[in-house]
Amino acid sequence: MSTLHVVSPFPRSNHSHARCQASALACAERTCAERGSRLTALRRRVLELVWRSHEPIKAYEILDRLHNKPRRAAPPTVYRALDFLRREGFVHKIESMNAYMGCGAPGHTGAAQFLICRLCGMAAEIADAGVSLRLGKRARELDFTVDAQTTEIHGLCAGCRPARRKRGQT
Amino acid sequence: MSTLHVVSPFPRSNHSHARCQASALACAERTCAERGSRLTALRRRVLELVWRSHEPIKAYEILDRLHNKPRRAAPPTVYRALDFLRREGFVHKIESMNAYMGCGAPGHTGAAQFLICRLCGMAAEIADAGVSLRLGKRARELDFTVDAQTTEIHGLCAGCRPARRKRGQT
DNA sequence: GAATGCAATGTTATAGTATAACATCAAGCA
DNA sequence: TGCTTGATGTTATACTATAACATTGCATTC
Numbered sequence: 311m312s313t314l315h316v317v318s319p320f321p322r323s324n325h326s327h328a329r330c331q332a333s334a335l336a337c338a339e340r341t342c343a344e345r346g347s348r349l350t351a352l353r354r355r356v357l358e359l360v361w362r363s364h365e366p367i368k369a370y371e372i373l374d375r376l377h378n379k380p381r382r383a384a385p386p387t388v389y390r391a392l393d394f395l396r397r398e399g400f401v402h403k404i405e406s407m408n409a410y411m412g413c414g415a416p417g418h419t420g421a422a423q424f425l426i427c428r429l430c431g432m433a434a435e436i437a438d439a440g441v442s443l444r445l446g447k448r449a450r451e452l453d454f455t456v457d458a459q460t461t462e463i464h465g466l467c468a469g470c471r472p473a474r475r476k477r478g479q480t
Numbered sequence: 481m482s483t484l485h486v487v488s489p490f491p492r493s494n495h496s497h498a499r500c501q502a503s504a505l506a507c508a509e510r511t512c513a514e515r516g517s518r519l520t521a522l523r524r525r526v527l528e529l530v531w532r533s534h535e536p537i538k539a540y541e542i543l544d545r546l547h548n549k550p551r552r553a554a555p556p557t558v559y560r561a562l563d564f565l566r567r568e569g570f571v572h573k574i575e576s577m578n579a580y581m582g583c584g585a586p587g588h589t590g591a592a593q594f595l596i597c598r599l600c601g602m603a604a605e606i607a608d609a610g611v612s613l614r615l616g617k618r619a620r621e622l623d624f625t626v627d628a629q630t631t632e633i634h635g636l637c638a639g640c641r642p643a644r645r646k647r648g649q650t
Numbered sequence: 651g652a653a654t655g656c657a658a659t660g661t662t663a664t665a666g667t668a669t670a671a672c673a674t675c676a677a678g679c680a
Numbered sequence: 681t682g683c684t685t686g687a688t689g690t691t692a693t694a695c696t697a698t699a700a701c702a703t704t705g706c707a708t709t710c
Contacts, residue, residue: 314621384690405576406630408667425624441614445633448608451484453638454595460576460632463615468623554661
């Protein structure tokens with residue numbers, strides 16, 4: 311059985327987010343350079359905002375944060391940048407939230423699964439081959455050809471769950 | 481290994497949809513009677529529309545079909561009915577489409593998975609315990625408590641896929 | 651039956667998410 | 681230079697969903 315592959319964990323208290331974000335941006339720069347696709351200033355800025363934290367961000371929040379100019383950007387600006395970043399595999403959409411989060415492993419092939427905490431709002435990304443293989447197998451049994459899998463799990467992360475108690479305690 | 485449990489299949493050509501729909505409505509009636517919850521005329525009508533086919537339906541399409549009165553119903557009418565039907569387990573939301581489909585097995589406990597054909601638009605529901613158990617296990621490893629799972633697979637159903645060819649053929 | 655309480659529905663307004671369509675700009679190149 | 685093409689700007693609008701308050705209608709109690 312394959313082991314648990316955590317692509318993007320719930321950050322620990324000692325997590326240096328600045329480094330985390332910088333490394334995601336660097337990875338995107340590198341990948342685009344290799345591919346000849348253009349990580350423009352706008353797209354880079356949007357990716358930066360997506361990686362501002364481990365909490366999926368809404369398109370209109372990106373919009374609000376994009377400029378503090380008198381005239382703020384219009385929605386297509388953000389949606390187009392997000393489309394690009396998703397095509398390149400740098401950003402995932404969390405369908406059940408209409409929100410976007412950075413991909414912790416661009417280049418990784420195979421489906422991802424997301425765990426989303428209903429309290430702190432943070433999300434983790436895992437890539438469990440067993441889950442996607444099994445779904446693929448089920449699909450095959452129904453003669454169904456898979457294009458894309460979406461798996462999103464909502465619940466409580468370790469940090470947000472009240473401390474466990476021994477049995478018998480109140 | 482558990483066997484494939486198809487909750488709501490892609491309908492076959494000999495599928496009697498009238499019977500399929502009627503049985504879903506009867507099941508809802510029965511279940512509500514047991515629970516003491518109220519399947520009002522409006523809610524029943526919405527459930528009927530959700531079951532009009534195996535294609536997930538949009539809220540505003542329900543709205544359009546609800547009355548042909550001069551004054552059509554307002555959105556909250558439909559969303560409230562859908563909320564009720566989802567609470568009771570008669571209807572699922574397909575998050576990746578913002579659409580709703582009837583549940584083929586109200587009362588079934590455990591997570592469902594959906595296969596959605598990008599051509600004909602029809603969706604099938606399966607309940608693979610292996611998938612949800614495995615996801616549950618992964619979550620546990622991360623100390624994450626699961627409330628709800630969403631799994632949606634997009635692709636091509638058997639009927640919409642061009643006939644298979646032998647290797648070597650064009 | 652009248653008064654009460656409560657769930658369901660009606661109604662109006664608005665918030666939130668996303669795209670169409672066309673204009674403009676900027677960089678590479680014939 | 682002028683052309684092509686991809687990126688971005690701009691305006692308008694479509695689509696999805698909920699807040700807030702009014703009204704209705706049924707059940708219960710008196």
